[in-house]
Amino acid sequence: MENLSIVETADGSKTIFNAEVGEHYHSNHGALQESLHVFVNAGLKYYLENNPSDEVNICEVGFGTGLNFLLSANHCTAEKIMLNYTGIEAFPLKQEINAQTGYDQYISTDVWASYQQKYIDCLTNPQQISTYSSLKIEPVRLLHFDTNQKFDLIYYDAFAFRYQPEMWSDESIKHILKFLKVGGVFVTYAITGNLKRSLQSLGCTIQKIPGAGKKREMLRAVKNSE
Numbered sequence: 169m170e171n172l173s174i175v176e177t178a179d180g181s182k183t184i185f186n187a188e189v190g191e192h193y194h195s196n197h198g199a200l201q202e203s204l205h206v207f208v209n210a211g212l213k214y215y216l217e218n219n220p221s222d223e224v225n226i227c228e229v230g231f232g233t234g235l236n237f238l239l240s241a242n243h244c245t246a247e248k249i250m251l252n253y254t255g256i257e258a259f260p261l262k263q264e265i266n267a268q269t270g271y272d273q274y275i276s277t278d279v280w281a282s283y284q285q286k287y288i289d290c291l292t293n294p295q296q297i298s299t300y301s302s303l304k305i306e307p308v309r310l311l312h313f314d315t316n317q318k319f320d321l322i323y324y325d326a327f328a329f330r331y332q333p334e335m336w337s338d339e340s341i342k343h344i345l346k347f348l349k350v351g352g353v354f355v356t357y358a359i360t361g362n363l364k365r366s367l368q369s370l371g372c373t374i375q376k377i378p379g380a381g382k383k384r385e386m387l388r389a390v391k392n393s394e
């Protein structure tokens with residue numbers, strides 16, 4: 169963990185810099201802005217607009233600090249929608265560093281307090297974080313993740329291709345797509361020709377939409393068939 173430091177991004181929200189990988193956990197242009205734009209607005213809100221429901225199941229690849237979970241839980245609490253969230257994380261953060269992100273500013277006090285209190289237990293069993301959210305963190309590498317569950321949404325928040333190309337391989341994308349329901353939505357901050365082709369070959373329709381901050385585009389995919 170000596171490789172990890174907390175740094176500020178352009179919108180004032182914090183992220184983690186991993187010196188070993190040489191990459192940040194979020195965009196330098198704004199961690200909060202990116203998380204809200206890519207995952208909450210383009211992912212969760214889009215899904216719920218098209219599939220109104222009182223319950224939603226999300227799986228995130230690269231759980232990290234949990235910012236995407238916290239903002240999603242906040243939205244679901246406001247809308248009284250039950251959020252069942254699974255985070256896949258090969259290198260879970262220690263509690264000490266997870267407590268120092270300052271993300272309490274962006275969500276309700278109760279959700280933050282419960283998340284801090286139950287974070288370590290989430291690594292072994294699902295925990296009820298609030299009336300409208302439960303969280304399980306699977307401390308495994310993506311390719312070792314397995315479940316009988318199918319998800320409504322996949323948040324794909326791996327390190328960028330140039331730092332971790334294997335996370336963007338056909339094998340990795342195929343593996344996670346197995347757990348997405350037909351009609352489900354996959355979102356990520358990046359867009360490449362290979363990723364588009366890979367998702368199309370797995371029965372998805374691709375949508376190229378404006379990216380967060382200075383990123384021109386991001387990718388959203390809807391799964392049409394198995």
Ligand SMILES: C[S@@+](CC[C@H](N)C(=O)[O-])C[C@H]1O[C@@H](n2cnc3c(N)ncnc32)[C@H](O)[C@@H]1O
Pocket residue numbers: 192193194229230231232233234235236256257258259260308309310311325326327328
């Ligand atoms: C871009 S960061 C994700 C940031 C995170 N979503 C957040 O809000 O803090 C990428 C994450 O993927 C994790 N990771 C790296 N290799 C992985 C693998 N093979 N399987 C699952 N997670 C992995 C890293 O430890 C890191 O937490």
